[in-house]
Amino acid sequence: MPAEPTPTGAHALSTTGGAGAAPQRLAQAALRDLPWEVGIAKPDPAIVVDGVVRTFGGLTAVSVDHLEIQRGGITGLIGPNGAGKTTLFNLLTGFDQPDGGTWSFDGRPLGKLAPHQVARLGVVRTFQLTKALSRLTVLQNMLLGAQGQKGESFLRALVPGTWRAQEKANTEKAMELLRRFKLDAKKDDFAGTLSGGQRKLLEMARALMSDPQVVMLDEPMAGVNPALTQSLLGHVKDLREQGMTVVFVEHDMDVVRDISDWVVVMAAGKVIAEGPPESISQNQAVVDAYLGAHHDAALTIEEEDRVLAEAEESISREEHPDDLRRPGRPDEKGTDR
Numbered sequence: 001m002p003a004e005p006t007p008t009g010a011h012a013l014s015t016t017g018g019a020g021a022a023p024q025r026l027a028q029a030a031l032r033d034l035p036w037e038v039g040i041a042k043p044d045p046a047i048v049v050d051g052v053v054r055t056f057g058g059l060t061a062v063s064v065d066h067l068e069i070q071r072g073g074i075t076g077l078i079g080p081n082g083a084g085k086t087t088l089f090n091l092l093t094g095f096d097q098p099d100g101g102t103w104s105f106d107g108r109p110l111g112k113l114a115p116h117q118v119a120r121l122g123v124v125r126t127f128q129l130t131k132a133l134s135r136l137t138v139l140q141n142m143l144l145g146a147q148g149q150k151g152e153s154f155l156r157a158l159v160p161g162t163w164r165a166q167e168k169a170n171t172e173k174a175m176e177l178l179r180r181f182k183l184d185a186k187k188d189d190f191a192g193t194l195s196g197g198q199r200k201l202l203e204m205a206r207a208l209m210s211d212p213q214v215v216m217l218d219e220p221m222a223g224v225n226p227a228l229t230q231s232l233l234g235h236v237k238d239l240r241e242q243g244m245t246v247v248f249v250e251h252d253m254d255v256v257r258d259i260s261d262w263v264v265v266m267a268a269g270k271v272i273a274e275g276p277p278e279s280i281s282q283n284q285a286v287v288d289a290y291l292g293a294h295h296d297a298a299l300t301i302e303e304e305d306r307v308l309a310e311a312e313e314s315i316s317r318e319e320h321p322d323d324l325r326r327p328g329r330p331d332e333k334g335t336d337r
C-alpha cells in the first residue's frame with residue numbers, strides 16, 4: 001500500500017467552501033488529497049454504493065461493499081476482463097437487478113428503477129448501438145435520447161404523438177449537440193453507416209439529450225481510431241467542465257491516466273483499490289490482479305522465449321507433419337507421462 005498523503009485538500013475544501021471556484025476544480029482538488037483506501041468517503045459523493053452483490057449461478061460477478069463517486073470528477077473504472085465493471089454499470093443504471101444491496105444518487109435510492117427512470121433522475125450510460133438503431137438516422141437516434149433512454153422500447157418512442165409536442169425543442173437541442181460533436185452534416189445518414197468512432201460520438205451526444213448529471217461511459221474509446229480518440233477525450237473532459245460527474249470503463253491505461261481524477265480498480269467482482277491515477281501502478285494488489293494479467297502488458301524475457309519456442313515448434317510441425325518422433329515433444333519421449 002502506498003504512503004497516504006495528508007488530506008489537507010479535502011479539509012481545505014470543506015472549510016473554505018471555495019466560493020466562486022468551478023465545482024469541478026474543487027472536486028479534483030478534494031480527490032487529489034484523499035487517502036488511497038478502498039471504500040474511502042468522498043467529500044461530496046454523487047453516487048453511493050453499499051453492499052451490491054450480483055451473482056450468475058455460482059459466479060459472483062459483482063460484490064462491492066462500499067463505493068462513493070465524487071461529484072464533478074472523472075472516475076475511471078478499470079480491471080481485467082470479467083472483473084464486473086459492465087455488470088456494475090448495468091446495476092447502477094437499472095439495466096440489471098442485483099441479488100442485494102443499495103445504491104443512491106444524490107441520496108435518492110436508485111434500486112428497482114428501470115433505465116429510463118434512472119435516466120430521468122439524471123444518471124445515464126452509453127451502450128452499444130443495436131442493429132435496429134443503426135437503421136435509424138443520426139437525428140432519430142438523438143431524439144430517442146430525449147425520451148430518457150428507453151432503449152429496447154424505442155419503437156414506442158417513435159409512434160407519432162408520443163413526442164410531437166416536444167419534437168421541435170428536442171430537434172433544436174439535438175442539432176446543437178450534433179454540431180458540438182461535429183456530426184451535424186450526418187444528421188440524415190443512417191447510424192449504421194457511421195465509423196466506429198463516430199458511433200461512439202453519437203452515443204455520447206445522445207446520452208446528453210436527457211441533460212444528465214452523471215454520465216457512465218462503457219469503453220468510450222474502444223475501436224476508435226487515434227484521430228477521433230483525441231476528440232472523444234476532449235468531449236469527456238468537456239462533460240466535467242460543464243459540471244457533470246463522469247464514470248468510465250477503459251482498458252487503455254494511457255487514456256485512464258490522461259483523463260481520470262480518480263481510479264477505481266475491480267477484480268473478481270470486488271473493488272481492490274482506489275486512488276488517483278498515479279497511485280495505481282504503485283499498488284501491488286493492482287499490479288498482481290490487473291496490470292500483470294492484462295493483455296496489453298509487455299512480455300517478460302521468459303515469456304518472449306516461451307512464445308518463440310512455441311512458434312518454432314508449431315512451424316516445425318507444419319513443415320514436418322509426419323515426423324512424430326521429432327525430439328523435444330515430451331509426450332512422445334515417454335518420460336512425462
Ligand SMILES: Nc1ncnc2c1ncn2[C@@H]1O[C@H](COP(=O)(O)OP(=O)(O)OP(=O)(O)O)[C@@H](O)[C@H]1O
Binds near residue numbers: 059081085
Ligand atoms: N448475463 C450474464 N450471465 C452469466 N454471466 C454473466 C452475465 N453477465 C456477466 N457475466 C459474468 O460476470 C462476470 C463479470 O462480467 P463483466 O462483463 O461485468 O466484466 P467486465 O469487467 O465488464 O469485463 P470486460 O472488461 O471483459 O468487459 C464475468 O465472469 C461474466 O462472464
